[in-house]
Amino acid sequence: MSEKEQAPLREIRINPIVPSESVLVATARAMRPRKDEEPAPRDTRRHVERCPFCQGNEAMTPPTIMAVPGEENWQIRMVENLYPVLGETAGGALTFGLQQAIDGYGRHEVIIDNAVHGIAIHEMDEAHLALLFGVYRDRMAQLYASDSRIRYVLVFKNFGPAAGASIAHTHSQIIAMPVVPENLHNELLNSRVHYQKYNQCIFCSLIDEALTFEATIYDRVSGEIRRKINVGQYVVERGEHFIAIKPFASRYEWEVHILPLQHDSDFLNISDAQRADLARVMRRTMARLDAVVGGVQYNYFLHSLPRSEAYADCQSGFHWHLEICPRTSIPTGFELGSGLFVNTISPEDAAQQLREVSLES
Ligand SMILES: [Zn+2]
Ligand SMILES: [Zn+2]
Ligand SMILES: [Zn+2]
Incomplete structure (x- = not known):
């Protein structure tokens, strides 16, 4: 039976793993204005002259941390984030009364997932994706080993402006943080x-x-x-x-x-x-x-x-x-x-x- 034939669902579902996190499933769609089904525009260019993550523009980014298979003709390249949310040096967080804070110590790195500027994950071949997951694993292990203050290494990806990606070139990010999310x-x-x-x-x-x-x-x-x-x-x-x-x-x-x-x-x-x-x-x-x-x-x-x-x-x-x-x-x-x-x-x-x-x- 399709969605249209079913009576609208209206129930609060409890996340079985985290019960405090509930979801209102309301299929009548009155909660939101109907979004037109036009696909969002996507940057599908292979190479962009002024993109800092495109091949040939390596000088526009901080130095390479890791490049696969190598610095020449890299397919995956990792660099420090130019605008890190967590940094190397302690910020001297001040705790006063109810204003509790801990130092924003950590590392913030960018993984350029692919040399092709506008390629989507489902367009990459599986051998490449397996390499990418290997880079995630290797860098996580290195970051954990590098500093005992690191509690969690979060690997994530934002794809598209609606997801908060500020650079169109496909990339993932790694944030090594002193707290567990x-x-x-x-x-x-x-x-x-x-x-x-x-x-x-x-x-x-x-x-x-x-x-x-x-x-x-x-x-x-x-x-x-x-x-x-x-x-x-x-x-x-x-x-x-x-x-x-x-x-x-x-x-x-x-x-x-x-x-x-x-x-x-x-x-x-x-x-x-x-x-x-x-x-x-x-x-x-x-x-x-x-x-x-x-x-x-x-x-x-x-x-x-x-x-x-x-x-x-x-x-x-x-x-x-x-x-x-x-x-x-x-x-x-x-x-x-x-x-x-x-x-x-x-x-x-x-x-x-x-x-x-x-x-x-
Ligand atoms: Zn989870
Ligand atoms: Zn299990
Ligand atoms: Zn690019």
């Missing part, structure tokens, strides 16, 4: 509690549910069907080692999470075979998103085990993952004021639309 902290704490209670990783359980659960829920009085859950209903893409899932309580209309099928808390443990499969699942997932959303603009980020004593016992309960958050709308005052995300497309319907895209390979 709040959303990751909440995932770690809640998954630890779940593990202590049930001796099971909640992410593994969610994957199991997505792959094996089937249910029909009837109204107790009338006997009418209230909801049907089909096997694979939330699965967008499945590889040998990875799965792409549409979360039941998706904050964003087209949000998709990618997780390893085998339990692992730390992205740094990724094997070569896993990297190759992640590249494939990633490329296909992004191709589906691009086909459905049209010139998809998004943020993605990695959540993996931090380097901190406080989370040493989270290895069994926490499961690393990549969250992809396509940006198709701007948060409204209701969302900012209530802390509730509003999602106007039912996650079940979104997952189906994504699955139905036919990919060439």
Whole structure:
């Protein structure tokens, strides 16, 4: 049944991993003005004369930190961010009364994902994507090893102006920070509690549910069907080692999470075979998103085990993952004021639309 034939959904869904994070799924769309379905314009040029991230313009950026396969004819290049949000030198943060602050110490680096200026993730070949994930892993490991004050190394990507990308040339960013991000902290704490209670990783359980659960829920009085859950209903893409899932309580209309099928808390443990499969699942997932959303603009980020004593016992309960958050709308005052995300497309319907895209390979 398509979205149009269904009665509008209006329910507050609780994030099973972080229950304090709820989502209002309201498919009547009255919450937002209808956005026209024109795809957003995208910069698809191969090379731009004055782009600091294009080949030949290396002098326009800070020096190279890492270049793959080498400085000459690099395909992936990492440099210091010209405008770092966290820096090498301590800023001498002042704590006074309720004005608590900690030093903005850290590192902020840019990974130029590809030598081709306007290429999208789903247009890169899988060998290249596997290399890119290898660069993420290697740099994370180096940064953790370089300084014991670093608690978390956040890898993320902003693609498109709607996602906050200030330079059109495709790039990712790495921020090594002295604190653990709040959303990751909440995932770690809640998954630890779940593990202590049930001796099971909640992410593994969610994957199991997505792959094996089937249910029909009837109204107790009338006997009418209230909801049907089909096997694979939330699965967008499945590889040998990875799965792409549409979360039941998706904050964003087209949000998709990618997780390893085998339990692992730390992205740094990724094997070569896993990297190759992640590249494939990633490329296909992004191709589906691009086909459905049209010139998809998004943020993605990695959540993996931090380097901190406080989370040493989270290895069994926490499961690393990549969250992809396509940006198709701007948060409204209701969302900012209530802390509730509003999602106007039912996650079940979104997952189906994504699955139905036919990919060439
Ligand atoms: Zn460029
Ligand atoms: Zn797990
Ligand atoms: Zn997460």
